[in-house]
Structure formats: structure tokens, C-alpha cells
Amino acid sequence: MGEEPERLGKSSAESKDPGDENHVSEDPAGVKYYSLEEVQTHNMSKDTWLIIHDKVYDITRFLEEHPGGEEVLLEQAGADATESFEDVGHSTDAREMLQQYYIGELHMDDRKKESKKDVYITTSKESSSWSTWLIPAVAAAVVGVMYRYYMLEHKSS
Numbered sequence: 431m432g433e434e435p436e437r438l439g440k441s442s443a444e445s446k447d448p449g450d451e452n453h454v455s456e457d458p459a460g461v462k463y464y465s466l467e468e469v470q471t472h473n474m475s476k477d478t479w480l481i482i483h484d485k486v487y488d489i490t491r492f493l494e495e496h497p498g499g500e501e502v503l504l505e506q507a508g509a510d511a512t513e514s515f516e517d518v519g520h521s522t523d524a525r526e527m528l529q530q531y532y533i534g535e536l537h538m539d540d541r542k543k544e545s546k547k548d549v550y551i552t553t554s555k556e557s558s559s560w561s562t563w564l565i566p567a568v569a570a571a572v573v574g575v576m577y578r579y580y581m582l583e584h585k586s587s
């Protein structure tokens with residue numbers, strides 16, 4: 431009844447129309463980039479897209495299969511569900527399932543500045559590997575010294 435074939439018409443045209451760059455663009459490797467605005471239009475149970483880690487998924491046919499129920503997915507429809515997806519602590523199986531529904535990437539301009547966070551995490555990892563290396567080294571040196579003293583005492587008695 432109230433369905434708008436208008437929008438469907440638009441989305442089938444967009445893949446062909448290179449002039450519609452604000453919504454969809456394709457790089458030479460054939461990867462599609464969708465704008466946030468475009469993703470937001472797919473927010474109904476008959477047409478559901480999600481963004482997870484800057485990737486766009488069409489999960490319309492997955493709604494009924496989702497072990498966590500379709501409601502939680504519909505709450506996030508047309509939006510970035512990264513946080514809620516991670517909050518649940520989905521299994522690796524669940525992460526692999528994502529690939530089946532992958533349709534493209536979120537446009538660079540619409541991404542949150544997550545890459546900066548990644549750099550930060552990498553840096554802190556580096557410093558923690560430093561300490562994991564340093565602490566055993568110091569401990570080994572202390573044990574070495576103690577062992578020497580022990581052997582010396584042992585010999586003299």
C-alpha cells in the first residue's frame with residue numbers, strides 16, 4: 431500500500447549512474463562506497479542496511495535468522511551498529527556471517543575518525559610489549575646475581 435517504488439527505482443539506478451557520486455561511487459577495483467545519507471534510507475524491515483566497522487551490509491534476508499532477534503537489528507537499521515555489535519561480543523562465526531551480507535564500504539567522508547584510535551592502540555601495545563620484555567629481563571638478572579651469591583657461599587662453607 432504505502433510502499434514507495436520510487437526509492438527502489440532510485441537505488442537500482444544509482445549503480446549505473448556515475449553522476450550520483452554523493453550517494454554511491456565505485457573505485458577501480460569495483461568496491462562500492464555508500465554515503466551515510468544513502469545508507470540511512472535503508473531503514474525498514476523490507477530493506478535493511480547496517481554499518482559495522484565502516485562496512486555496509488544489506489541484512490534484509492538475515493533479519494529473521496538472527497539469533498539475537500530482528501528487533502535489535504531493526505533498531506539499528508540504516509545506521510552505524512558497530513558499537514552494539516561489539517557490545518554483544520559476537521562470536522567469530524557471527525563475524526564470518528557478515529561477509530555474506532557485505533555490499534560495500536562507507537564513504538570516507540562519513541567515517542568516524544577511528545583510524546586515529548587505532549594508531550593510539552598500536553602505540554600503547556608497543557609500550558606494553560616493551561615492559562613485557564623488560565620485566566623478565568630484569569627478573570632474570572636478579573636471579574642470576576642471587577644464584578652467584580648462593581654458589582659463592584656454598585663453596586666457602
Ligand code: HEM
Nearest residue numbers: 489497498502503506511514515518520521523524527528
Ligand atoms: C549483520 C550483523 C549481525 C550478525 C551476522 C549477527 C549474528 C549473530 C549470531 C551468529 C549470534 C549468535 C551468537 C554468536 O554466535 O555470537 C548473534 C546473537 C546476538 N546478536 Fe547478533 N548479529 C548481528 C548484528 C547484531 C546487532 C547489530 C546487535 C545489537 C543491536 C546484535 C545483537 C545480538 C544479541 C543480543 C544476540 C544474542 C546473544 C545471546 O543471546 O547470547 N546482533 N548474532
